[in-house]
Amino acid sequence: MSHHIVAVKNLRHVYPDGTAALRGVSFRITHGESVAVIGANGAGKSTLLLHLNGYLAPTGGEIQIGDFPLNKGTLPQIRRSVGMVFQDPDDQLFMPTVYDDVAFGPLNLGLVGDDLDRCVTDALDRVGAKHLIEKAPYNLSGGEKRRVAIATVLSMSPDILVMDEPTNGLDPYSRRQLIALLREFHHTRIFTSHDLDMVLELCERTIVLKEGEVRADGPTREIFQDEALLAECRLEKPLSMQGCPVCGKRG
Amino acid sequence: MASIDGALLDFQRLDRLAAGNTMLHRLDPRAKVLATLVFIVCVISFGRYQLSPLIPFFIFPAVLIGTADLPAGYLARKVLLVCPFALAVGIFNPIFDTELLLHLGPLGVSGGWVSCLSIVVRAALTVSAALVLVAVTGFPAICRALEQLGMPNAFAVQLIFLYRYIFVLTEEGGRAARARKLRAFGHKGLGMSSYSSLIGSLLLRTWQRAERVHMAMLARGFSGVFPTRQQFRFGRAEFLYLSGWSILFLILRFNNVTAFLGSLITGQFP
Amino acid sequence: MHMADALLSPAVGGGMWAASAGTIAYCSAKVRQGLDDRKVPLMGVLGAFLFAAQMINFSIPGTGSSGHLGGGLLLAILLGPHAAFLTIASVLVVQALFFADGGLLALGCNIFNMGFFPAFVIYPLVYRKFIGSNPSRARQTWVTVLCAILGLQLGPVSVVLETVASGIAALPFNTFLLLMLPIHLAIGVIEGLVTLAVVSFVRQARPDILQVQPEVQTAGGNPVRRVLLAFSLVALLTGGIVSAFASKDPDGLEWAILRITGKTELKAPPAGLHRSLAQLQEKVAILPDYGFRNSAAKTAAPQQEPQSRRFNAGTSVAGVLGGLVTLLLAFLTGFLLKKRNPRKAYGIH
Numbered sequence: 068m069s070h071h072i073v074a075v076k077n078l079r080h081v082y083p084d085g086t087a088a089l090r091g092v093s094f095r096i097t098h099g100e101s102v103a104v105i106g107a108n109g110a111g112k113s114t115l116l117l118h119l120n121g122y123l124a125p126t127g128g129e130i131q132i133g134d135f136p137l138n139k140g141t142l143p144q145i146r147r148s149v150g151m152v153f154q155d156p157d158d159q160l161f162m163p164t165v166y167d168d169v170a171f172g173p174l175n176l177g178l179v180g181d182d183l184d185r186c187v188t189d190a191l192d193r194v195g196a197k198h199l200i201e202k203a204p205y206n207l208s209g210g211e212k213r214r215v216a217i218a219t220v221l222s223m224s225p226d227i228l229v230m231d232e233p234t235n236g237l238d239p240y241s242r243r244q245l246i247a248l249l250r251e252f253h254h255t256r257i258f259t260s261h262d263l264d265m266v267l268e269l270c271e272r273t274i275v276l277k278e279g280e281v282r283a284d285g286p287t288r289e290i291f292q293d294e295a296l297l298a299e300c301r302l303e304k305p306l307s308m309q310g311c312p313v314c315g316k317r318g
Numbered sequence: 319m320a321s322i323d324g325a326l327l328d329f330q331r332l333d334r335l336a337a338g339n340t341m342l343h344r345l346d347p348r349a350k351v352l353a354t355l356v357f358i359v360c361v362i363s364f365g366r367y368q369l370s371p372l373i374p375f376f377i378f379p380a381v382l383i384g385t386a387d388l389p390a391g392y393l394a395r396k397v398l399l400v401c402p403f404a405l406a407v408g409i410f411n412p413i414f415d416t417e418l419l420l421h422l423g424p425l426g427v428s429g430g431w432v433s434c435l436s437i438v439v440r441a442a443l444t445v446s447a448a449l450v451l452v453a454v455t456g457f458p459a460i461c462r463a464l465e466q467l468g469m470p471n472a473f474a475v476q477l478i479f480l481y482r483y484i485f486v487l488t489e490e491g492g493r494a495a496r497a498r499k500l501r502a503f504g505h506k507g508l509g510m511s512s513y514s515s516l517i518g519s520l521l522l523r524t525w526q527r528a529e530r531v532h533m534a535m536l537a538r539g540f541s542g543v544f545p546t547r548q549q550f551r552f553g554r555a556e557f558l559y560l561s562g563w564s565i566l567f568l569i570l571r572f573n574n575v576t577a578f579l580g581s582l583i584t585g586q587f588p
Numbered sequence: 589m590h591m592a593d594a595l596l597s598p599a600v601g602g603g604m605w606a607a608s609a610g611t612i613a614y615c616s617a618k619v620r621q622g623l624d625d626r627k628v629p630l631m632g633v634l635g636a637f638l639f640a641a642q643m644i645n646f647s648i649p650g651t652g653s654s655g656h657l658g659g660g661l662l663l664a665i666l667l668g669p670h671a672a673f674l675t676i677a678s679v680l681v682v683q684a685l686f687f688a689d690g691g692l693l694a695l696g697c698n699i700f701n702m703g704f705f706p707a708f709v710i711y712p713l714v715y716r717k718f719i720g721s722n723p724s725r726a727r728q729t730w731v732t733v734l735c736a737i738l739g740l741q742l743g744p745v746s747v748v749l750e751t752v753a754s755g756i757a758a759l760p761f762n763t764f765l766l767l768m769l770p771i772h773l774a775i776g777v778i779e780g781l782v783t784l785a786v787v788s789f790v791r792q793a794r795p796d797i798l799q800v801q802p803e804v805q806t807a808g809g810n811p812v813r814r815v816l817l818a819f820s821l822v823a824l825l826t827g828g829i830v831s832a833f834a835s836k837d838p839d840g841l842e843w844a845i846l847r848i849t850g851k852t853e854l855k856a857p858p859a860g861l862h863r864s865l866a867q868l869q870e871k872v873a874i875l876p877d878y879g880f881r882n883s884a885a886k887t888a889a890p891q892q893e894p895q896s897r898r899f900n901a902g903t904s905v906a907g908v909l910g911g912l913v914t915l916l917l918a919f920l921t922g923f924l925l926k927k928r929n930p931r932k933a934y935g936i937h
Contacts, residue, residue: 122533143539151537158530161629163458163482175539203333205485223538325643329686358693363598366756373911376918384925396688404592407751411758430758437594437756444593445688452685460685470616473674479632480678484639491640513646514782517657518789524637525797531629540625580910 071098071133071148071226071255073119079127080114088114090279091128096272098226101256103266103287106276107301112259113154115276116231119257120149133226147176150225150254154232156212160204165196165215168204172223190222191215194248210241214248227255234262263305267291275300326488328396332449335388336456342386347455347463349556353563354451360567361443367419367429369436370576372443378563379446386454393453397445408437457481486527491520590683591698591747593691597754604750605696611704612677615670627671634663635675639682648778655778660706661736662783665715666790666797669707676703697750705742710735732787733780740776744768 073096080089088111096102104112117123118130121142130137132145153159162168169187178186191197194214204212213233220228233249234242246265249256260266266273266287273290275283277300283290290296291304303309336343342350357378364372383390415430452460458478465474494516502512593601619627638659645654663672677699683689690698718731748764751757759767791798 117533120537122536146537146539153530153534155530157486158527159534161479161482161531161534163478167458171535171540172538175541201337204482205330219538325687332686354692358593358691359598359601362593362596362601362693362756366758370911370914373914374918376915377921380918380922381925382922384922384928387926390922390926404594407595407757407759407764410763413758414760414763415758433756433758440756441592441594444691444693448685448688448692451692457682457685470613472616472619473612473678475628476631476635476674476678477681479629480635480639480675480682483633483636484682487633487636487640488643491637491644495644509649510646510778510782511785513644514785515789516644517641517782518786518793520641521634521637521786521790522793524633525630525794528626528630528633531633532626535629576910576914578910579913583909583913 072096072131073227073255073257074131075115075118075128076130077128078115078118078125078130080111080118080123081126088279089118092276092279092281093128094274094281094284096255096257098255099253100272101270102258102272102274103270104257104259104274104276105261105263105266105300105302106282110276110300111279112276113231116151116229116257116259119227119229120146120151147223148226150220150223150228152213152216152220152228152230152233154235156209156216157204159216159219160212163203165191165199165202165204165207165218168215169218169222172219176223186222190218193221194218195244208241210237210244213237213241213245217248225254227257228252229257231259232261233258234260234265263291263302264307267305267307275302323492326485326492329484329488331392332452333457335453336459338386338454340386340454342382342454345559346552346556347459348466348552349560350451350455351460351463351467353560354447356560356564356567357447358444360571361440361447363571364436364440366433366436369432369439370580371570371574372436372439374570374575375443375567378567379443379450382450382454386450388450388453393446393449396449397442404437404441408434408441411437487520487524490523494520590680590690591694591701591750593694595751595754595756596691596694596697597756598693600750600754601693601696603696604700605693608677608696608699608703611673611700611708615673618670619674622670627667631667631671631675631678634666635679638663638675638679646782655775655782657782657786658702658740658775658779660702661710661715661732661739661779662786664707664711665783665787669711672711673703673707676707697747701743701746701750705746706735706739709742710739714738728788729784732784733777736780736783737773737776740772740779741769744772 075095076093078089078092079087081087092111092115104115106112114123118125118137119132121137125137133148135141135144137145160168162171166187169190170183173183173186188197188200191200194217196211196214196218199207199211199215204215207215217230230249234245237245242262242265246268249269256269258266258270270287272285273283273287274281275290275296282300283293283296291308294304297303357375361372361375379393382388383393411434412428412430415433416428417430418426419429419432420427455463458481461469461474461477461481465471498512498516619631638657641657641659643656645656647654660672660676663675666672667675680690680695680698680702684692684695684698715731715735718734719727723731745765745768748761748768751759751764752761757764787798
């Protein structure tokens with residue numbers, strides 16, 4: 068099925084102040100894949116993500132989401148099929164109640180009345196946040212906000228889920244819950260993260276960015292075993308692959 | 319910073335009261351907003367020297383607080399602390415208006431004092447009505463009610479956004495202010511230049527946040543017009559509420575119930 | 589400077605509400621038309637920023653009191669008149685509802701006093717005219733401070749007019765003006781300096797934010813605006829003259845004026861509060877045909893106030909008793925109703 072493919076060809080992006088954030092990035096992600104994009108701060112991860120739903124326009128190269136090449140005319144369809152969850156949930160939850168936030172997307176798509184209600188409750192159900200439906204965002208904990216933020220995107224039934232640093236700032240329990248939740252999704256999933264243990268658990272494929280270019284693209288396990296590569300890109304092995312801290316000190 | 323954190327907590331508390339589930343809370347917000355407006359107009363329509371006819375109007379906030387089970391002490395404290403401007407101006411009435419108006423036995427009371435007290439009572443009434451309105455309706459519902467009563471959508475959207483981000487911004491501002499206070503050893507640090515820099519950087523971060531929120535809105539299909547959901551219905555209960563209170567207010571406005579009660583009582587004693 | 593319901597009459601309150609509502613409608617339409625949908629989150633978030641900024645204080649050197657940013661001029665510079673007006677109005681709505689700053693009916697007055705003048709008078713007619721493009725430091729300073737001062741004189745003049753026209757307070761027009769204007773002059777200077785500092789900060793870091801707003805109308809088209817401008821200038825001028833002729837202050841005002849202007853003595857005509865004020869009135873008779881109820885009341889001669897004859901010796905005792913009983917009854921009703929409610933958990937009680 069072609070309509071869930073994310074194809075990026077030679078993507079270039081230069082910011083107005085002259086910084087070249089992306090220098091020719093190419094990859095192809097197929098339906099149902101779960102891919103992590105990792106790299107040092109400033110490597111271009113967030114910039115890449117912002118291209119995927121058309122918020123930023125490429126300086127060069129092209130992007131294809133499903134059947135549609137990314138351009139001004141196809142933006143509405145692309146924004147419907149690519150659901151993006153940002154780093155700071157407060158930027159994403161901009162309505163006074165959870166219901167309003169989750170309903171914002173479908174309302175813009177034209178859903179009203181009972182259909183809308185059902186859409187909202189279904190989305191909240193899937194993230195386990197149905198009980199928060201009438202709450203105000205500022206009353207939610209960090210983990211709850213993240214789950215609701217995901218629901219705001221799920222309510223639009225996207226084909227592709229893109230998340231920027233999903234476990235950032237979560238306490239261990241909330242983090243565990245979120246990972247369990249994300250494992251259940253069957254969408255194409257693209258994450259950026261510094262949480263390499265989460266990447267190990269959730270993503271079978273990893274793309275490593277270095278200074279705006281793709282440095283490596285392959286199975287997660289292989290990449291995490293290449294210590295030289297990781298060091299070059301200012302990364303480390305995930306903690307779960309680093310060996311026991313107690314035994315390690317003994318020998 | 320004591321003032322910013324305290325104000326925030328206060329804000330949140332009043333806001334949370336609106337999440338209650340009494341019969342009063344469930345009424346359509348339009349009825350509540352309109353009833354409050356009729357109340358305020360009646361109260362302030364009294365002449366300058368009218369004091370006793372104002373007093374029965376306390377029945378409105380009293381009944382509402384009782385029915386909605388609101389914390390009376392908390393609201394009373396808020397009422398006592400407010401309207402400094404009204405009182406600051408009103409306190410001049412006894413200075414400028416010294417003509418004696420009434421006599422309580424041997425004591426002569428000037429018109430200025432009567433009107434000053436009238437101002438105090440008006441302040442208490444109007445402020446408590448406003449607070450009770452927020453406590454039983456909630457800010458988003460008030461905005462929706464006003465929109466249905468004719469307020470432009472762009473302004474309603476502005477109010478809702480403002481309300482949503484007040485907490486975020488006051489927390490951010492509070493953190494920045496606290497950091498500044500901790501590094502200010504003595505008064506020099508809390509002067510105008512550090513304030514301007516603090517505010518300036520808060521402003522820039524705010525601007526960036528607005529750009530990110532805009533991103534999020536676009537990502538979910540925002541096209542310039544804000545959809546609002548219809549939720550409430552104006553039914554019989556609302557009609558009874560609004561007309562009942564309005565009729566009462568009009569009766570109280572044009573009849574001096576206080577004097578009537580007073581003469582009843584004094585009539586008992588020969 | 590927030591006007592309160594308790595000082596307002598329905599006529600004045602209603603009138604100002606109509607003026608504010610009309611302006612809100614006009615601005616909403618304008619903001620909608622302007623195709624920049626970035627404004628929507630920007631206005632909301634900047635309003636919240638203003639809210640937060642007003643809760644942080646700085647100490648004013650030499651006075652020992654503290655101040656904070658008012659923000660009207662700053663918003664006009666950042667957002668342009670129409671968006672700024674809506675933002676200021678929204679902040680005032682929240683303040684009125686949650687902090688009882690001013691009242692619900694007085695909102696109409698407050699939105700007009702604190703929104704209209706900075707956004708539609710000062711910013712387009714004064715700031716934009718004089719700031720030019722790429723202004724020098726000196727120019728920035730005097731233009732910003734001047735605008736802040738003007739804005740913070742027009743607002744209080746409005747408040748005074750509204751209060752006096754309502755007739756609930758007994759403060760005479762001239763005295764009230766004398767109280768308000770000098771204090772707000774000082775506040776205006778400070779506001780100007782703080783606004784200047786913040787704008788400079790922003791200009792250095794992100795000059796793109798301060799780009800000229802396209803929808804600003806230049807003066808000349810709107811006759812209403814012209815009248816308003818003329819009126820406000822006259823009021824300003826008169827206020828200035830009044831301040832210059834100020835008599836030795838009665839005790840209540842002395843501390844305020846002392847602290848702000850630092851002068852211990854102003855000109856001292858013959859002592860006696862009423863007499864000096866009477867002289868003031870004669871010297872500077874502004875709008876003598878307005879017939880404010882106060883101007884007649886102030887001279888200690890007996891006069892016929894329409895409602896003053898309502899109370900007489902007999903009913904006044906009854907009135908007081910009746911008042912107490914009524915109050916008691918009202919509170920008792922509320923109390924009983926409350927008791928009927930099952931104990932609900934509201935969180936903090």
